[in-house]
Amino acid sequence: MDIDWNRTVLLPIDMQRAFDGPPWPKRWNDRVDENGRALLCKWREAGRPIIHVRHDSVAEGSTLGGGTDGNRFRPGFEPQDGEPVVSKSVNSAFIGTDLDLRLRRLGARHVVAFGISTDMCVSTTVRTGSNMGWDMLLADDACDCFELPDGKGGRIPAEAVQAAHVATLGFEFCKVLSTADLLKA
Template sequence: MQFDANTALIPIDVQQAFDHAPWPPRNNPDMERNGLRLLEAWRASGRPLIHVNHASVVPGSTLAATHPGHAFRPGYEPRTGEPLVTKSVNAAFIGTDLDLRLRRLGVTSVVLFGISTDMCVSTTARVAANLGYRTIVVGDACFTFDQPDADGRPIPADTMHRAHLATLRAEFAEVVDTDGLLAALGPRELRATG
């Protein structure tokens, strides 16, 4: 796995909303820790970083801009000078200037992580690939939720997570883990996470 200066990290919807009802049980309790490791190393590398958050227009949503859940999880707030793209649908490229920002930066590859694996991360990855970006998803820095199937039978979050990462790997993205990505970034960035 190789990364150059034209690779951007895009954390997606790492917000407090998902800790509020009515969100069902989730998987991957290591998501937050892994994501913070990625952020720290990426900042040390000097590569582009664009944050994405969700401002829902659905009445009563925990992701609405006026709900406390709209806030970033601790440690995920953009720092001074780090751009933020706000979306209201699943794909971070739809109705936003994300593609324009990336093109102006000369970005050719994107690294995605966040919430949730099967919704906003997956949808953004699919659009990124269709737009011609080399797309990498950090699977162990994402999580998702239990979901009912069409007959109302529960599908565990971990099954949803694994199935969606498998689909992304088959057609749209490289799927990697945090340790592998950090190793590919190189010694300077690894020191930053020690």
């Protein structure tokens, strides 16, 4: 994939406060905020477009429900200077939103995705975007996910969940790049 950085949009996905506490399980990546904020800073310095994605849950009692503290962006991830926000209520930022139209209007070709959680909304957005014809890139070390029950009484460590999903996405749906590689580009 030949990347035209002037036609590349940064897509922070669900960088919201709810994921820092109950009922959400343990996460693993203690550098997710540092790496994500570094990408935002680089994109802003370069004048490249950013479209923020926020999960506005419609589920009763959700910590991601509109108007709750958990629905707010994590510190340092708040949109600045008119940066648009796409509101979604399902896992993919492309389903039921105008994200595809926004990207087309920007003349985008590539989309760099990162956020929480790798195996849910980030993965679903990357897969959908790829299937729609977008050149998707994943900043894997600016993503985070949770440990999960294995359905047999045990737990799958978050690091294993991350590794499996990044491998799957990189094999079929996107190019995987580290934050350092993206900052050099």
